[in-house]
Amino acid sequence: MKLFLIVLAGLVLEVFVWIGVGDLVGSMWYVFFWFIVAFVIGMNIVRKHATGLMPQMQQMQAGQMSADPALSGNLPKILAGLLLMIPGLISDVLAVLILIPPVQNMLKATMMKVMMKRQQAMMEKMMGGMMGDMGNMGAGQGQNPFADMMRQMQDMQNQQGGVHRDSSIIDGEAREVTPEAKKIEFKDVNPK
Template sequence: MKLFLIVLVGLILEVFVWIGVGDLVGSMWYVFFWFVAAFFIGMNLIRKYSAGLMPQMQQMQMGQMSGDPALTNNLPKILAGFFLLIPGLITDVLALLILIPGVQNTFKNVMMKTMAKRQQAMMDKMMGGMMGNMNGMGGDAQGQNPFADLMRQMQDMQQGGSQRRDSSIIDGEAREVTPEAKKIEMKDVKK
């Protein structure tokens, strides 16, 4: 409900700013052409900086990647492009502010702290749920979490991974098996 009210108030403010700037400039057509130009500039920014964004974001959320500089440098520019896509002068001013390098650095720092907190909360929730389920089960086969090893590996990677294990190694035994040669017997065959 809060988000709806914020969007509604923002929309009303945008309309008043449109009207005010249109009166100040002398024609609403100038404002309209600015919206069209800003739309294409925003689309170009998003297209340019979002190549390969989703796989990198997914890796960051899973804790496999600790903040690729290319990704953290591109996210503020993509957000600025998104704000330019929205028709409005207030959002365009916000986009221009985001494109300032000092604001980008602040945005990157806040974004990385937020991502780290979300990762930690996710790990705590997963590990807490895993430990809570195992306490009352007595350690039998039904009480074991099938993802326990994966969770330990993810936590090791997040904490620095001092004792990294290779997940491609499978422990086991091998024994040589000789196939039994079966012969086809010809029974009851008329010659």
């Protein structure tokens, strides 16, 4: 309900701004043509920056967080393109503000924090759902047997940029071994 009221207030404000700018420039046709131009610009921005976005979003929803800088760099631009496609002068001003690099960096950081929190909540919900009635049967009530795994996954997410050594990974190298070229001689087992 709260979101509906915010959208409704935004629409009413947009209409008043359209009328005010139309009166200011002398004709509503200029505003209408601007909407068409802004829509085309926004559509081109979305097309340019949305290539390859769906597989990455599907990975994120599957719980595999991608640290791809292209994804986090393209999300604000895609949002700006979508705002340009919406007919309205206020949304166009917001889109132009989003296209400014410092605002993009702020928006990227905020979006990544929100996605990390959402992924963590999804993992906790999933692990809690897997528990079912096992909490009553295990060593203690209320203990999550997946807590260590969740903690390790969180540590890995926090250290995405750096190198993380896991003690369960065996590092080594392979080399080819050539067998000695000795022939096996067969001896008669039953002499005649």
